[in-house]
Amino acid sequence: MRVTLSDEARRYIGRFDELTGVTPRDCLVEEDRLVFVVPPGEMHEAIGPGGRTVDRVEAELGRGVQLVEYAETPEAFVANALAPAAVRAVTISEQNDRVAYVEVEPADRGVAIGTDGRTIETARRLAGRHHDVDDVQLT
Incomplete structure (x- = not known):
């Protein structure tokens, strides 16, 4: 890309x-x-x-x-973009949109979201730019 x-x-x-x-x-x-x-x-x-x-x-x-x-796979890249949150798993769904569903440790949910949602928004922007991911959502 x-x-x-x-x-x-x-x-x-x-x-x-x-x-x-x-x-x-x-x-x-x-x-x-x-x-x-x-x-x-x-x-x-x-x-x-x-x-x-x-x-x-x-x-x-x-x-x-x-x-x-950077990581070659969208799953690894999204996990890296959410660091230092402990990411358990990332699943890419390709139903209508390409969405990365991210499972994080409950204690790290706030870290993954970031102040005013900045961390997850940055992950969304970067995943879209590098791996054509339309959205990143925490599960």
């Missing part, structure tokens, strides 16, 4: 790459934060020891940064 990036997102991706050595696959530009989708296996490098690298990126870019690790 092809993801279209704005010029602003491309600039942030370039700067993130300069600061971390990791080239993100995608960037969502939000009012107060940036969400980067990093290649599989490169999350550790993007975060850095003790979180110092991502902290430096936040300071340099003047915004909060959220990282999501």
Whole structure:
């Protein structure tokens, strides 16, 4: 699937790459934060020891940064997008729409939803952009 990036997102991706050595696959530009989708296996490098690298990126870019690790399957990708919530299972239903039904630990339901629904909304946007998923719902 092809993801279209704005010029602003491309600039942030370039700067993130300069600061971390990791080239993100995608960037969502939000009012107060940036969400980067990093290649599989490169999350550790993007975060850095003790979180110092991502902290430096936040300071340099003047915004909060959220990282999501890319995955080839929509199930794994949705689970990664909802981290750090403990996801038990993700099922993709293809009735009329393509919907990811996510089962999370009851204690982590709030984490999966996020403040004002931001985490699950980000998961919806990213799943749609990368895996043609129309909706993400918690079960």
